[in-house]
Amino acid sequence: MAEVRAEMVANVWKVLVSEGDHVDDGDTLVILESMKMEIPILAEESGTVTKLHVAEGDVVQEDELIAEIG
């Protein structure tokens, strides 16, 4: 089980996966936007997206949970 967290306050621009999807290490899960920069959030291991905690348009705080991969 791996937790994917936000490194900084950001807006959730795009969510590219759904719960139940299989992802490979390095796949882009969501794209955040902060200070006019797009920040792709990548899977750091292969597995299934068991839980997605954000939707497009949300604001995430630093260290907030984005997704869980099992």
Next chain:
Amino acid sequence: MFDSVLIANRGEIARRIIRTARRMGVRAVAVYSDADEGLPYVSEADEAVRIGPAAPAQSYLDAAALLEVARKTGAAAVHPGYGFLAENAGFARAVIDAGLVWIGPSPDAIDQMGDKIRARNLMAAAGVPVAPGTTEPVADADAAVAAADEIGYPVMVKAAAGGGGIGMSAALDADALRKAFETARTRAERFFGSPEILLERYLPRARHVEVQILGLADGRVVALGERDCSVQRRHQKVAEETPSPGISAELRSQMLAAAVRAGEAVGYLGAGTVECLVDAESGTFVFLEMNTRLQVEHPVTELVTGIDLVEQQFLIAAGEPVSFDPSAPVLPRGHAIELRVYAEDPKRFLPSPGAITAWQEPSGPGVRVDSGYAAGTTVTPFYDPLLAKLCAHGATRDEAIARARLAVADFVVTGPKTNLPFHAELLGNAEFVSGDYDTGLIGRMRQA
């Protein structure tokens, strides 16, 4: 001179414009979004009006709301700063149509230079050198590959309506080009509302050198020296200096003359910047783009010339002569460096918004700080990460670097991560200190 000005911007540049307005006895009206209510520029303006919520589209990009503030406060002129609506010809027209003074070039000049494809063609016709590239929008990835075969790799893929490095990337071969083309098109649509793409020959070891021009009220165009902006990450500037340590006196005079021709070709009025790429080995340069506004890094030019560029913008917009003798060549006095202090981590350069708990600016001989924040304010994720511009001026480049080192060490910001440690690293980097560097410098620093 008009008696009041609305500043359609925020942060450090709003504060910078307020300073000159007050000195000239012009009433300064600021606008602020909900995210910016506590920033210093809001309290320093003669009057400040809430413009909307934090999102730029509902605040600093809302032309109708800005014009309404101008009407209500009786502002006679509008200064757009940089970014936001500064290079939006439609906004410039709306300001003029409302009977206000637009502090910038004509909407037609903005249009001509805002489209990078048109600008390239226009410059080539005016005898300004341009890089090999496309003369009309590239329709799709196949057309891009065909064009690149003619231009020669590596190529740079750019949004025709773009700026700030967004959507730009270099491609070494056809596969990379197809990917770069799709990315550029998506971003161009999203950020600039136009999917048009151009390709240009990419110079991997080039310097980015730009020329400050002023189009005077009497129609003359003068050049106020150059700025070297080769310290870049993600195609965005991090540090600038003037004079450029990488060009000869002969190349400098050729570039200044070309920049004047560029301004004359569009009947340019006010402050503008002609950006070029310089191939230091061959001693040649090509036109990159023209920014039809005040540039972020304008303070280094002010430090070596003693000319207040915002004051010249005001004078020119009011139809008055500038404050210096434009028929005598403006020669730089000493050397100046600007370091952009960003709210970002100093290793990977990722954004780091947050509340500022301590803020202490350096001072001393030759040190100038243009800042947008203070202790107790908050850096939000809605706007660009620029916190402050730290400038150092000295009689020589060595002295400017020495002063900059001390100033970086004395600048205290607690809360958000900042790139101040990166600047300390840069000022100690042998390649930067030698002056013989190019736009690949940060990439090499981070590979090591």
